[in-house]
Amino acid sequence: MNERSRVVIVGGGFAGLNACKGLRSEQRVEITLIDRRNHHLFQPLLYQVAMAGLSPAEIATPIRSLLSGQTNARVFQGEVRSVDFDRRIVAADFGEVPYDYLLLACGARHSYFGHNDWEPFAPGLKTIEQATEIRRRVLSAFEEAERSPDAGVRRRQLTFVVVGGGPTGVELAGAIGEMSRFTLARDFRNIDSKLARIFLVEAGPRILPMFSEAMSGRAMRDLENLGVQVWTSSRVSKIDSSGVEIGSERIEAATVLWAAGVEATRFATASELPTDRQGRVIVNPDLSVGEYRNVFVAGDQACFRHHSDRPLPGVAPVALQQGRFVAQAIVRDLNGQPRAEFQYVDKGQLATIGRSRAIATIGRWNFRGFFAWWVWLVVHIYYLTGFRNRFFVVVSWAWSYFTFRRGARLIVGKEWRNEGPRG
Amino acid sequence: MNERSRVVIVGGGFAGLNACKGLRSEQRVEITLIDRRNHHLFQPLLYQVAMAGLSPAEIATPIRSLLSGQTNARVFQGEVRSVDFDRRIVAADFGEVPYDYLLLACGARHSYFGHNDWEPFAPGLKTIEQATEIRRRVLSAFEEAERSPDAGVRRRQLTFVVVGGGPTGVELAGAIGEMSRFTLARDFRNIDSKLARIFLVEAGPRILPMFSEAMSGRAMRDLENLGVQVWTSSRVSKIDSSGVEIGSERIEAATVLWAAGVEATRFATASELPTDRQGRVIVNPDLSVGEYRNVFVAGDQACFRHHSDRPLPGVAPVALQQGRFVAQAIVRDLNGQPRAEFQYVDKGQLATIGRSRAIATIGRWNFRGFFAWWVWLVVHIYYLTGFRNRFFVVVSWAWSYFTFRRGARLIVGKEWRNEGPRG
Numbered sequence: 003m004n005e006r007s008r009v010v011i012v013g014g015g016f017a018g019l020n021a022c023k024g025l026r027s028e029q030r031v032e033i034t035l036i037d038r039r040n041h042h043l044f045q046p047l048l049y050q051v052a053m054a055g056l057s058p059a060e061i062a063t064p065i066r067s068l069l070s071g072q073t074n075a076r077v078f079q080g081e082v083r084s085v086d087f088d089r090r091i092v093a094a095d096f097g098e099v100p101y102d103y104l105l106l107a108c109g110a111r112h113s114y115f116g117h118n119d120w121e122p123f124a125p126g127l128k129t130i131e132q133a134t135e136i137r138r139r140v141l142s143a144f145e146e147a148e149r150s151p152d153a154g155v156r157r158r159q160l161t162f163v164v165v166g167g168g169p170t171g172v173e174l175a176g177a178i179g180e181m182s183r184f185t186l187a188r189d190f191r192n193i194d195s196k197l198a199r200i201f202l203v204e205a206g207p208r209i210l211p212m213f214s215e216a217m218s219g220r221a222m223r224d225l226e227n228l229g230v231q232v233w234t235s236s237r238v239s240k241i242d243s244s245g246v247e248i249g250s251e252r253i254e255a256a257t258v259l260w261a262a263g264v265e266a267t268r269f270a271t272a273s274e275l276p277t278d279r280q281g282r283v284i285v286n287p288d289l290s291v292g293e294y295r296n297v298f299v300a301g302d303q304a305c306f307r308h309h310s311d312r313p314l315p316g317v318a319p320v321a322l323q324q325g326r327f328v329a330q331a332i333v334r335d336l337n338g339q340p341r342a343e344f345q346y347v348d349k350g351q352l353a354t355i356g357r358s359r360a361i362a363t364i365g366r367w368n369f370r371g372f373f374a375w376w377v378w379l380v381v382h383i384y385y386l387t388g389f390r391n392r393f394f395v396v397v398s399w400a401w402s403y404f405t406f407r408r409g410a411r412l413i414v415g416k417e418w419r420n421e422g423p424r425g
Numbered sequence: 426m427n428e429r430s431r432v433v434i435v436g437g438g439f440a441g442l443n444a445c446k447g448l449r450s451e452q453r454v455e456i457t458l459i460d461r462r463n464h465h466l467f468q469p470l471l472y473q474v475a476m477a478g479l480s481p482a483e484i485a486t487p488i489r490s491l492l493s494g495q496t497n498a499r500v501f502q503g504e505v506r507s508v509d510f511d512r513r514i515v516a517a518d519f520g521e522v523p524y525d526y527l528l529l530a531c532g533a534r535h536s537y538f539g540h541n542d543w544e545p546f547a548p549g550l551k552t553i554e555q556a557t558e559i560r561r562r563v564l565s566a567f568e569e570a571e572r573s574p575d576a577g578v579r580r581r582q583l584t585f586v587v588v589g590g591g592p593t594g595v596e597l598a599g600a601i602g603e604m605s606r607f608t609l610a611r612d613f614r615n616i617d618s619k620l621a622r623i624f625l626v627e628a629g630p631r632i633l634p635m636f637s638e639a640m641s642g643r644a645m646r647d648l649e650n651l652g653v654q655v656w657t658s659s660r661v662s663k664i665d666s667s668g669v670e671i672g673s674e675r676i677e678a679a680t681v682l683w684a685a686g687v688e689a690t691r692f693a694t695a696s697e698l699p700t701d702r703q704g705r706v707i708v709n710p711d712l713s714v715g716e717y718r719n720v721f722v723a724g725d726q727a728c729f730r731h732h733s734d735r736p737l738p739g740v741a742p743v744a745l746q747q748g749r750f751v752a753q754a755i756v757r758d759l760n761g762q763p764r765a766e767f768q769y770v771d772k773g774q775l776a777t778i779g780r781s782r783a784i785a786t787i788g789r790w791n792f793r794g795f796f797a798w799w800v801w802l803v804v805h806i807y808y809l810t811g812f813r814n815r816f817f818v819v820v821s822w823a824w825s826y827f828t829f830r831r832g833a834r835l836i837v838g839k840e841w842r843n844e845g846p847r848g
Contacts, residue, residue, distance in 0.1 A: 040568060040836040057480035059833035066612040067834065076614040079568040079836070096572040125841060135841040145463060145502040149519040189489040191499040390824055390832055394817070401813055409813055410482035411490065413463040413502070416839045418554040 009332060010092050010101035011035045012082050014042050014065040016321035017107035017301030017328075019387075024329025026072050030336050033075040034099055036092070040064050040079050043130065044386050046318055047395070049170055052127055052136040053177035054408040060395050062130060063388045082108075085273060087294055103296050103335075105328050106283065110302035110316055113263035113280065120241040124260040127170055134414055136259060140178060141413050143256045144186060147193045160198040161255040163246045165238050166262035167204030167211075169353045172221060174259055175202040176356040179228030184357075184406045200230045201253060203246070205237040205262070210361070212315070212351050217361045220370050224355040238262075264316055266303045278305045278313070287343040289328055298331070300324035306344065314346055318385070323347065354378045357403070432755060433515050433524035434458045435505050437465050437488040439744035440530035440724030440751075442810075447752025449495050453759050456498040457522055459515070463487050463502050466553065467809050469741055470818070472593055475550055475559040476600035477831040483818050485553060486811045505531075508696060510717055526719050526758075528751050529706070533725035533739055536688035536703065543664040547683040550593055557837055559682060563601060564836050566679045567609060570616045583621040584678040586669045588661050589685035590627030591634075592776045595644060597682055598625040599779040602651030607780075607829045623653045624676060626669070628660040628685070633784070635738070635774050640784045643793050647778040661685075687739055689726045701728045701736070710766040712751055721754070723747035729767065737769055741808070746770065777801045780826070 007030060011018045014037035025031050041062040050056040066077045080094045085104065092099045112126030125135050140162070147159035160182075164175040182198035189195075202209065202225060209225075209232060210218045222232050233248065240247035245254040266281035275291050276284045282305035285291055289298045289306070301321035307313040314320045323346060331341045350364035352374075360375035362368070369377060379399065386392050398409055430453060434441045437460035448454050464485040473479040489500045503517045508527065515522045535549030548558050563585070570582035583605075587598040605621035612618070625632065625648060632648075632655060633641045645655050656671065663670035668677040689704035698714050699707045705728035708714055712721045712729070724744035730736040737743045746769060754764045773787035775797075783798035785791070792800060802822065809815050821832055 040564060040834070057482045057833075058837065059480045059835055062835055064612070064834045067830065070612045078572045079565075080572055097574065129841065130835065130837050131839070131841040134837075141463060142502075149501045149503055151520065189487070189493045390828075390830075394820070394832075397817070397820070401816075405813075407490065407813075409817075410480075411463070411487045412482055412485055412553065414481065414553050414557075416554070418548060418552065418558040 006030055006032045007102040007332070007336065008100060009033045009103045009105070010099055011105045011107065012092065013037055013105075013107035013109055013301070013303075014039070014077075015045070015107060015109050015301055016318050017325035018105060019065065019068065020322050020325030021105050021107070021300065021328045022069060022072070022075055022325075024326045025074065025332065028329075028333055028336070029074065031074060031103075031332065033072075034101075035065065035069070035075060035077045036080055036082060036094055036099070037065055037077070038079065038081045040066065042068060042387060044391070045128075046382060047386070048127055048130075048133050049173040049177065051130065051133040051410070052140075052174065053181065054137050054141065054411045055177070055402055056395060056398055057410045058130045058134065060391055060398065061386070063391060068387065087274070087297060090296070101296075103298070103332050105298045105300060105325075106303055107299070107301045107321070107325065108267045108303045110264045110280075110282075111267055112260060113265035114260070115263050117241070120260070123241045123243055124165060124258040126260040127174070136174075137410075138413050138415070139257050140181075141411060144182075144190065144193070144195060144198075145413070146256070148190050149192075156193060157199075158244065158254045159256045160193065160195075161201075161245075161253065161257070162198065163201045163203060163253055163255045163258045165203050165241075165246070165258065165260050167202055167206065167209030167232070167234070168261060169210065171202055171204070171259075171261035172209055172225065172353055172355060174261060175200055175230045176225055176228055176354070176359070179225065179230045180356040181408065183229055185408050196229070198229070200228075201233060201255075202230050203233045203236050203238060203248060205235070207235055209234065210353055213353070213361060213363055214368065217363060217368055217370065221353060221355055221361050224359040224361075227359075228356050264302070275299070280305075282313070288331055288341045289324060289344050290331075298328045300328055306346075308343070309345070319349060320346055322385075352378050352381060430454045430525040430755070430759065431523060432456045432526045432528070433522055434528045434530065435515065436460055436528075436530035436532060436724070436726075437462070437500075438468070438530060438532050438724055439741050440748040441528060442488065442491065443745050443748030444528050444530070444723065444751045445492060445495070445498055445748075447749045448497065448755065451752075451756055451759070452497065454497060454526075454755065456495075457524075458488065458492070458498060458500050459503050459505055459517055459522070460488055460500075461502065461504045463489065464553075465491060465810060467814070468551075469805060470809070471550055471553075471556050472596040472600065474553065474556040474833070475563075475597065476604065477560050477564065477834045478600070478825055479818060479821055480833045481553045481556065483814055483821065484809070486814060491810065510697070510720060513719070524719075526721070526755050528721045528723060528748075529726055530722070530724045530744070530748065531690045531726045533687045533703075533705075534690055535683060536686035537683070538686050540664070543683070546664045546666055547588060547681040549683040550597070559597075560833075561836050561838070562680050563604075564834060567605075567613065567616070567618060567621075568836070569679070571613050572615075579616060580622075581667065581677045582679045583616065583618075584624075584668075584676060584680070585621065586624045586626060586676055586678045586681045588626050588664075588669070588681065588683050590625055590629065590632030590655070590657070591684060594625055594627070594682075594684035595632060595648065595776055595778060597684060598623055598653045599648055599651055599777070599782070602648065602653045603779040604831065606652055608831050619652070621652070623651075624656060624678075625653050626656045626659050626661060626671060628658070630658055632657065633776055636776070636784060636786055637791065640786060640791055640793065644776060644778055644784050647782040647784075650782075651779050687725070698722070703728075705736070711754055711764045712747060712767050713754075721751045723751055729769075731766070732768070742772060743769055745808075775801050775804060
């Protein structure tokens with residue numbers, strides 16, 4: 003009688019979930035998926051939660067319910083404390099889980115380049131909690147401006163700085179532009195929300211460096227049309243409670259958002275695996291690590307730098323393909339076949355700037371404007387997990403498109419206990 | 426040239442919002458609505474957010490956007506500190522606001538009957554923060570049970586106590602029953618969610634006392650069908666971190682929910698107005714207070730005990746009708762007409778227990794079962810604010826009804842800062 007191979011997957015993001023699903027019909031394995039969250043999050047649309055366009059539940063689904071039909075998998079919500087690679091045991095907060103195969107897919111978190119004291123003043127965007135915190139700050143800034151009689155306070159409250167000119171920074175800055183110019187325009191009496199000043203600050207010479215120079219220039223023009231001023235070659239030197247310093251310049255801003263650096267989660271850096279400067283685990287061509295043939299790392303936590311001088315970027319398609327690859331590698335092992343090398347199939351780049359505005363590079367073709375925006379919509383809906391979420395997101399978008407409104411403009415706090423007066 | 430009358434409304438719930446809208450075409454007033462929240466909340470469906478059926482944004486709408494077309498109204502998000510009734514000035518955290526007419530509609534909050542130390546162990550359900558906290562606790566209990574090897578821990582985690590047999594308590598207990606018996610049944614491997622023990626504890630002799638005895642008995646049977654055990658004439662004597670005591674009995678429960686007592690918000694009790702034991706302001710037949718003809722109190726904050734020996738209950742229809750009445754009273758004043766007395770038109774009682782189960786009393790007619798449930802659905806959709814919310818709630822309900830699933834099963838924490846490992 004043969005024992006089934008125990009596969010432990012840590013992390014239910016794109017990599018972990020797709021590895022698990024890739025083993026769905028493999029009866030020779032039993033899978034344990036561990037995640038500290040109960041939900042799989044569709045990160046590419048998280049900025050829309052932060053910008054009050056979507057509700058958290060529309061882009062998040064319980065991992066447990068995604069896998070309810072997969073009888074060879076069980077799911078635990080818990081935290082992994084450490085891994086004993088020699089004894090092949092994962093130590094989680096609820097007990098020890100032995101494995102034959104291990105996939106670490108714990109994702110990434112924001113890095114403030116050694117300035118962790120900036121975090122309270124400039125939240126990043128990786129989790130639902132961060133998205134609702136950003137939503138709270140952005141919407142509250144307009145409320146504060148409306149009720150203040152002081153012109154200086156109003157200007158500071160109506161100033162928004164987004165640090166980092168990658169896709170997330172561009173999406174955030176574009177959405178604030180759109181919100182201030184369209185969504186909120188009729189709702190205030192004392193302020194003109196269209197006067198909001200929005201800055202996108204990028205340390206490199208241009209925004210969206212994964213695109214061609216022409217395309218990145220086009221994105222910058224689109225941002226300007228929405229009232230966003232783009233500062234390139236500008237390195238932030240200080241962030242405090244009232245604004246941002248870039249060398250000898252200073253902007254007074256009530257709201258600063260961080261979309262610049264990324265590092266692997268702490269767990270990876272604390273372990274004994276070889277890592278790069280951002281704490282990502284350096285993987286072999288088959289995504290295994292060092293001499294541990296049965297330990298894989300995938301997604302944002304992995305540093306894959308074969309086939310190219312630059313490591314693969316921390317984006318959803320890489321994680322998704324790596325997750326599927328790990329499932330195949332395990333099946334090949336069980337079949338006694340040799341493993342392949344991971345090959346990333348780059349299907350193209352997409353970035354959206356706002357309503358009807360996007361840029362897309364697919365193979366040798368570049369698209370921009372309305373058509374690129376449609377491509378962006380269709381691709382994101384296609385990859386969004388779960389029929390219900392797809393349907394709700396499509397309807398939310400259609401409603402927002404035709405009404406210029408946003409459906410989730412809630413300011414929600416942290417404290418749930420009884421509070422003082424309503425008024 | 427006549428000055429416009431300054432109307433200040435504190436609180437954007439059913440009473441405040443309907444008073445404001447009732448003055449929409451009155452050009453002789455200028456309205457300032459102050460609320461500490463940016464949103465109007467449709468309280469009657471809040472339990473569905475707590476039970477993972479709806480997203481917060483589906484039952485909450487920015488007050489500002491509800492009033493964006495009403496040019497004689499402006500909205501401030503802020504807290505009212507005090508009112509000087511003689512100088513006719515509201516002191517808010519953003520400055521002083523003078524008024525000619527004032528409406529206080531600050532709502533109610535939970536009361537633990539002098540046992541405020543119970544609150545951490547038994548959250549109430551009045552705000553979105555409380556709803557997501559309850560959702561977190563209920564869903565986490567199942568997760569904890571799934572991952573624990575200890576049978577005692579599992580039993581404690583799978584035990585839910587709801588305190589209070591009014592409509593909210595019945596809805597919460599019924600929804601937990603439905604969730605454990607249907608929604609979650611296929612999602613767990615180590616536990617059988619159908620074994621969850623659910624208790625509804627009521628101090629009075631029966632649940633839903635606003636209905637006839639026969640109807641309240643029917644509701645109890647419906648709850649039992651969903652696995653809920655109803656304890657009547659049972660007064661909670663202690664709540665701690667691991668359970669509930671009722672006299673000499675004790676139930677070990679990881680999750681305790683509070684749906685028992687209500688009191689007016691602190692602001693009312695601190696002021697110099699006459700109040701009842703729950704801190705509600707005792708109002709005149711025209712909803713004005715004491716000798717202040719220009720000060721009204723409405724909704725859950727008001728204690729109206731004319732025309733009947735019991736004060737009007739703190740429910741949405743009372744607040745809504747009182748809000749409209751206050752608008753009329755102001756218009757009559759401006760026209761030089763005498764004010765009327767407030768007359769509550771009781772359209773009936775509705776309570777839902779779960780899928781296809783509800784009871785309704787309309788005039789002399791009693792309905793129950795599927796038809797009553799349809800009445801409940803239609804009434805709640807009809808009164809829900811905003812076309813978008815109506816549409817999304819209808820679609821959410823239809824999806825849940827046919828799939829037996831719930832669309833918002835998210836466990837979301839409070840801390841947004843960078844955290845440890847994902848796994």
